[in-house]
Every structure is written in structure tokens, then in C-alpha cells.
Amino acid sequence: MSLGNYIARRYFFSKNSSNAVNIITGISLGGILVGSAALIIVLSAFNGLESLVRGFYQDFDPDLKITASRGKYFEAEPVLSKLSKTTGIAYYSQVVEEKALLSFRDREHIATLKGVDTVYTDINNIRNKIIYGDYRLHEDLTVEPAIIGAGVAYFLGFSRSDFQEAVNIFVPAHSANPLNPSEQFHSEKIFPLGVFSIQPDFDEKYLLVSLAFAQKILNRPAKLSAIELKLDDYKNVATAQQEISLLLGPNFRIENRDEQQSAFLKVMKTEGLFTFLIFALILCIATFTIAGSLAMLTFEKRKNLYTLWAMGTPIGELRRIFLRLGLIISIYGGLAGIFIGSAVVLAQEHFNLISVGEGYIVDAYPVSLKFSDVLLVMLTVFALGALTSSLTARRLDLKLLRTQ
Numbered sequence: 409m410s411l412g413n414y415i416a417r418r419y420f421f422s423k424n425s426s427n428a429v430n431i432i433t434g435i436s437l438g439g440i441l442v443g444s445a446a447l448i449i450v451l452s453a454f455n456g457l458e459s460l461v462r463g464f465y466q467d468f469d470p471d472l473k474i475t476a477s478r479g480k481y482f483e484a485e486p487v488l489s490k491l492s493k494t495t496g497i498a499y500y501s502q503v504v505e506e507k508a509l510l511s512f513r514d515r516e517h518i519a520t521l522k523g524v525d526t527v528y529t530d531i532n533n534i535r536n537k538i539i540y541g542d543y544r545l546h547e548d549l550t551v552e553p554a555i556i557g558a559g560v561a562y563f564l565g566f567s568r569s570d571f572q573e574a575v576n577i578f579v580p581a582h583s584a585n586p587l588n589p590s591e592q593f594h595s596e597k598i599f600p601l602g603v604f605s606i607q608p609d610f611d612e613k614y615l616l617v618s619l620a621f622a623q624k625i626l627n628r629p630a631k632l633s634a635i636e637l638k639l640d641d642y643k644n645v646a647t648a649q650q651e652i653s654l655l656l657g658p659n660f661r662i663e664n665r666d667e668q669q670s671a672f673l674k675v676m677k678t679e680g681l682f683t684f685l686i687f688a689l690i691l692c693i694a695t696f697t698i699a700g701s702l703a704m705l706t707f708e709k710r711k712n713l714y715t716l717w718a719m720g721t722p723i724g725e726l727r728r729i730f731l732r733l734g735l736i737i738s739i740y741g742g743l744a745g746i747f748i749g750s751a752v753v754l755a756q757e758h759f760n761l762i763s764v765g766e767g768y769i770v771d772a773y774p775v776s777l778k779f780s781d782v783l784l785v786m787l788t789v790f791a792l793g794a795l796t797s798s799l800t801a802r803r804l805d806l807k808l809l810r811t812q
Contacts, residue, residue, distance in 0.1 A: 470665075471645055494651070505633045506520070580592065701737070706730060730801040
């Protein structure tokens, strides 16, 4: 161990003659500890919230989604023939989507009509998200069945006691005569036989019907607006996305789950970044208390430092003593804070210490501890500690040492 490291450790672990120095050093250590712990807890809370919402999207969104780069619809047969020869695809479902006006009694609501085929329930977990009624889109019934989101049902005033009543649906007419208002919309009656609930974005937006009915009412035979894919477990999503993109060419867009919900993820990442910056600023303020501790310790130890200088120790080495002391305070405080913060997160994850109350989807606040966050917090503490200690140590000069 070098002389500088030895002296820095002695200054940290031994009591100083001035109680003020000990108090300020303790405050610095405590501030960094609390700031580091808070940063770990907040980042883990954002991770847990993101994972929770990603799980909701996973129940509805496919592994990959194929849409046209230009326009809304494309011919189904050429794309399906190419996909049938592609390896790594477990299922693919044909989809048609269009905005529709729903009318039930005296209420109206604009939703997205989504026509799906019989493979659709193999792509996602929609069947297990039915809260009222049943998933019966492709059964041989005398009425046209539909599955509506819980939000759509709420806006329409539709309840499970209304399953025998029809909902009027209006969609824009394809190739309608603009001079004849009566031809601007196609109208049909549907009978919702089930209500699903995943999360508000989907619940308030979607109405599921059979693919044949959607193509019929939209007058789009053999046309699709999307093809949704479920990959084999062994198939890498990024690899499959690249292969299918090369296969179909530039006329089609292939999106993974993150790209399908890019707006939400951007909001989450932006909120996480600003939260990190706010807590990093608090940590920065706590770290700058090291400057006061080092300045007072420098003044208290100036006679000893002068003796070391007189014995031949360069002034640069004396400055490095306080730089190392500041780093020791930062690292010990940071490690203690990370340990406490990680312990709190793990305890919440396994024992559900903090509940969110009744009426929520989860009983306890979701958290998720990531090694990258631990590393980020440690690097932040180290960088702030190094900056503060360096600025303070540079103030040490011969004029200060000769002050008696």
C-alpha cells in the first residue's frame, strides 16, 4: 500500500480532533448513502412498471407484425405464400383493421374494428382475457358475433345483461359516391358475446369480429391490413425480423413488440431519464458536502502535511491523499446505499411490502432490480465523488500549509 493510500485510509477510519470534521464527514457519507439507495429504488420501480405494462402488451401484440409501407391494405395471397415457406414461424394470423362508429341505444363510440381469423387466439392470450361471455367469433351462429373491449363496453353502456341485443356498426364505404350521403357508410348489426380486458389502451380501442365479416363490410375481399406472427421458441426475434424484411422487400414494414408500442416506450424512457437526472442532482448536492469535509480536514491536518512536504513528499502527492479520501467516502457511501436500496427492492419483490390498494391490477407495487442500474449508480457516485474531491484537493498549496 502506498503512503498516500495509507494516510487517506487513516484519515477516514480514525477520529479527528475536531468534532465538526467528523460530523460533516458523517453527513457526506449519509447523504451519498441515501441518494444512492433512493436512485436504485426509483430506477427499479420504473423497471417494474415497464415490465408490468410490457406484459399487458404481450397479451395482445404479436411477436412480429407485417403491415404495408404505403397505404393501409395489401393483397393477401403473395405475402402468405412467401410466409408459408419461411422457417421459424409457428403461426401467422390474417388481420383487417378499420375505424368504425358503434351505436348502442342512445350512446355512440368510435373504435377500431379488427377482423381476425381462426388462428388469432394462437398468436396472443386474448382468450384468457375474456371477463364476461365467451370467445365465439368463428362458431356457426345465426347472428354476427363480436368481442368488445371493456372500455368500449363502458362508453356504450353495454353490460353482460345486454348480450342478446345488437350493436349498430358503421364503417366508411369503399368507392362510395361522394355526392350521395347515404352511400358514405356501410351499416351492419353485431352481437357482442364477450368482453375482454387487458389494459386501457386496448380496452377502449378494439372491437373484434371475424375476418370474413370485416372484409365483407369493408368491401375488401382478399385484402389485409396486417399479418401477425408468432415465432417458434427457438427463433430469435431480431433474426426473424431481418429475414422476413429481406423476403418481403421495402413495400412492407415488419415491427417487433417494442416497435409496435414505440410511443409508449419513448414516454417511459423519457420519464425514466428525467427521474434519474433529478435524483442524480440530489446525489450531486449530497456529494458536494465532501468538499466541506475535505476542506476542514485539510486545515486541521496542515501541520502534518507541512511536515510531510518538508520531508520530500511532493505537493501533488499530498493533493492525491485528499482525492483518495474523497473517493473512499464516495465509494463506501455508494456501496452502502446500493446495498440498502437493493435490499429494499428485493424485499418488495419477494414480500410485497408496499401495496397499491384495492381495485388495481396488481396487489403490490412492481419493482425489478437490474445489474445495469447498479452499475450506473456506482459510476455516477464515483464520477461525482472524483469531481468534487479533485476540485477540493487542488486548493491545497504551500501557502495553506505554512499557515500556522
